[in-house]
Amino acid sequence: MSVTGAERGVGLPPARDTAQRKADVLQRLAADRHTWLATSGPSGAHLIPLACVWDGTRLVMATHGGNKTVRNLRADGRARAALGSPVDVVLVDGPVTIVPHDKLPADAPAVLAELPVNPSRVPGCVYLFLAPRTVLAWRHRGEIPGRTVMDHGHWLA
Template identity: 55%
Template structure:
């Protein structure tokens, strides 16, 4: 059996970075993966991108928060199987009222808006490593951010 060929040439790192930033600005949901004593945990969460962090809200007593209190790290995934973006990094738990005004201005984009839904806590994922690819040709250079710095 022959391998499928790529219809388009691989994107440059700069093109993938631009596409990642566009997805962060335009998408509304990520899959957030955490790990705890009970094993891996994966949930969809609405998010807003403030230019630095992926901001999500969730109920403070759920398993995601328990896992993050234990490890402080998560992986977020967005896109499709044909346009993948994976974001790894530390997650800070914060009281919504303690966040800067520029972040609070984004709350209206979230279903769990803390101004309307009591008992939520903010999850602030700071990208440390970002990978992005569309097909096999992009896999070798899929890392577009490492150590919190864009590679282009």
Template identity: 40%
Template structure:
């Protein structure tokens, strides 16, 4: 017997979606990071901290992710689940371990391996440009909650 899916809820407003995205960024610490470049498309799970304006992550300096970012700083992150996702496009700057602000390094060490004591890692500073939020096909319309680095109101 085929089980029918329940009807989707009414789409959330832009304000509700923006607030949801901001809450996800504040309250989670895991995301998927996608890059592209000479190493080809590459997708990795990483931990992060959000300071209200940027995401701080870290990965191995010799990784395909870093090779891609050295050629193309554009990246995309996905926070959440496939049926409740925040997708963010932005640019990534590579930050040597000794150059990240101490408060951000401390915050990152609470959610992941500490690059300050684990050789071979480099920080990634992700600056968002566009964010989209949806929890199903019924929310594809009006899913953009950030444009040009500014939250939509």
């Protein structure tokens, strides 16, 4: 079996530095409106697509309060969100806070209204606020070594 140039990293664009990756991640978070959210529970991993918005510090989603994702988060409040594509990956890990609409603070960001499944309009739904603790970003194998752009809740650039 022969190894191609791309598999060796030959012919790939130069790896972005951490500052550029952070800027690209923030742009993706502000623009993307869908994510894959992974949680874990007694029956194993659970992965679902959800609409999302970035409120400037957290990734916010909404879903029905009785579903498996929310049950998993009540038991283990951590999740991973995946944005992008296999050639422009952003993974966001962190704790998730579950907030019913009637407990939403009065100063909640207006961007929450952009969620299509909105707890203010859909009875039984709750907000999920994912606070990033670790963020990974890469576009090709040459960027894997420097993929961590946030660690312990602090941007590395």
